[in-house]
Amino acid sequence: MRKFFSFFINYNTYLLFVVYCSIALLFMKLQNDDFVTKLRNSGMEFTALMSEKLGSYSYLLNLQKENDRLMQVNTDLLSRVLSLETAATDERNRQKILADTTINASKFTLARVVERRFSDRENMLVIDAGWRNGIKKDMTVLTPEGLVGRVTSVTEHYARVMPLIHPDFKVSVVSDKSNSMGILSWNGGREFIAHVEHVPISSHLALNEQMVTSDFSTFSIRGVPVGRVVSIKPDKLFYTVEVRLAVDFSSLSQVLVAPLKAEPEKVEISSDNSTGEPFF
Amino acid sequence: MLGIVPLVQEFGLSRLSLFGVSPDAITIYLAFIALIAGQRSSTSFGFASGIIIGILSGNIGLNMLVRTIEGFIAGYFHIPDSSHSTTKQKTRRIYGAVVMAGFCGNAVFAIGYNPLALSPLYRIAVLGVLESFLTLILAVILNWLFLRKSLAD
Numbered sequence: 001m002r003k004f005f006s007f008f009i010n011y012n013t014y015l016l017f018v019v020y021c022s023i024a025l026l027f028m029k030l031q032n033d034d035f036v037t038k039l040r041n042s043g044m045e046f047t048a049l050m051s052e053k054l055g056s057y058s059y060l061l062n063l064q065k066e067n068d069r070l071m072q073v074n075t076d077l078l079s080r081v082l083s084l085e086t087a088a089t090d091e092r093n094r095q096k097i098l099a100d101t102t103i104n105a106s107k108f109t110l111a112r113v114v115e116r117r118f119s120d121r122e123n124m125l126v127i128d129a130g131w132r133n134g135i136k137k138d139m140t141v142l143t144p145e146g147l148v149g150r151v152t153s154v155t156e157h158y159a160r161v162m163p164l165i166h167p168d169f170k171v172s173v174v175s176d177k178s179n180s181m182g183i184l185s186w187n188g189g190r191e192f193i194a195h196v197e198h199v200p201i202s203s204h205l206a207l208n209e210q211m212v213t214s215d216f217s218t219f220s221i222r223g224v225p226v227g228r229v230v231s232i233k234p235d236k237l238f239y240t241v242e243v244r245l246a247v248d249f250s251s252l253s254q255v256l257v258a259p260l261k262a263e264p265e266k267v268e269i270s271s272d273n274s275t276g277e278p279f280f
Numbered sequence: 281m282l283g284i285v286p287l288v289q290e291f292g293l294s295r296l297s298l299f300g301v302s303p304d305a306i307t308i309y310l311a312f313i314a315l316i317a318g319q320r321s322s323t324s325f326g327f328a329s330g331i332i333i334g335i336l337s338g339n340i341g342l343n344m345l346v347r348t349i350e351g352f353i354a355g356y357f358h359i360p361d362s363s364h365s366t367t368k369q370k371t372r373r374i375y376g377a378v379v380m381a382g383f384c385g386n387a388v389f390a391i392g393y394n395p396l397a398l399s400p401l402y403r404i405a406v407l408g409v410l411e412s413f414l415t416l417i418l419a420v421i422l423n424w425l426f427l428r429k430s431l432a433d
Contacts, residue, residue, distance in 0.1 A: 012320065013323065016320060016323055016324065020323060020324075020326075020327040020344070020348040021345060021348055021349070023344065024330065024341050024348060025341065025345065026341070027334075028341030028342055028345070028392075030341075031340070036341075039335055039340065040335065040338050042335070043334075043335035043336050043337075044338055046336065047291075047336050047337070047338075050291055054291060118300070119297050119301065119302070119395075120300045120301060120390070120396055120407050121389060121393070121395065123396055124395075160338070167394070167395070167396075167397035186397070187397055188398055
């Protein structure tokens, strides 16, 4: 007993270190637990609030630059509207087919990016819209230029967004001309280049084709631009495709959040593999 | 100080990033605690600051682990009061603690979480060294401005 106490007294720093490390490892193991999630969300709410306050000063200082950028966006949108109006007459007959119930622009939520982290320790965005504004987990975040990411957690006033340029982010895409499909992901490196996997060697994908989100995606609405094909290299079965992303993540300040794509049956049937057959 | 330093790190220094890494005030704080109060205190302070920074950044467990390890390693640079060391010797010890604790903490973080899909070797060898260097520069500045006086007492 005496030996035990003397051991405890002599090595108490090491024991303390082991206890602390064990608690830390326990927290890592239980990171999706309700208590830890609540703790994380309250921390995120506080961080976002502080960042918003701090960011508002630099926001005011950069208004001139922001105005110029918005003017450029307006010009681009105006040219798009003009070309669409010209095509509207031809399209009227096909309107019923093109009408998509999953896209309802009036339900989009406008939000401001209040926190942006792109470092070796964090890679995320925080927007100033939370569940009070109707934001839910897995909603698509986009800009008029293209896809930004998906909502990963929501608090009352803020939401955390996993950007497209995150190694865990994947989305089903399709090319606008050749209809080639694949899975878009970002594997590190340059922040404006992503890769499209599983594009069969038999497809007719060409350079400069625009990639948009496909209907196969379980979270994203279809037709959101993602980027343009800049490189195609053939492999044994599939092409290795590089896409230049449409969104400039370095100057992201305003985003839109699309309504949740409610397809529980599709998710259910996609995850059901009871037959043992491969599912694509 | 325990409440202020993580806030300064999270809302101030983490925004001064160079190649995706930034200087770390918490490591300097732990090195200072280790020097004056010993390994047990620096380990406990590391654990506590890890909780705060973890809640703020959203990665609680890993931050707790990293900061505890940093505090523990910094503790090896403790100088007992009875040693009658000079200010220069204490300063050297702080710099040593900052570099060693910072580098090891960064290595553990690199193994635990990789949000930019960088090679672990690159993160540990290049970014780890760069972060330790930036933290050392900050430690030199802080020493010149504030710590020197405390260490001389």
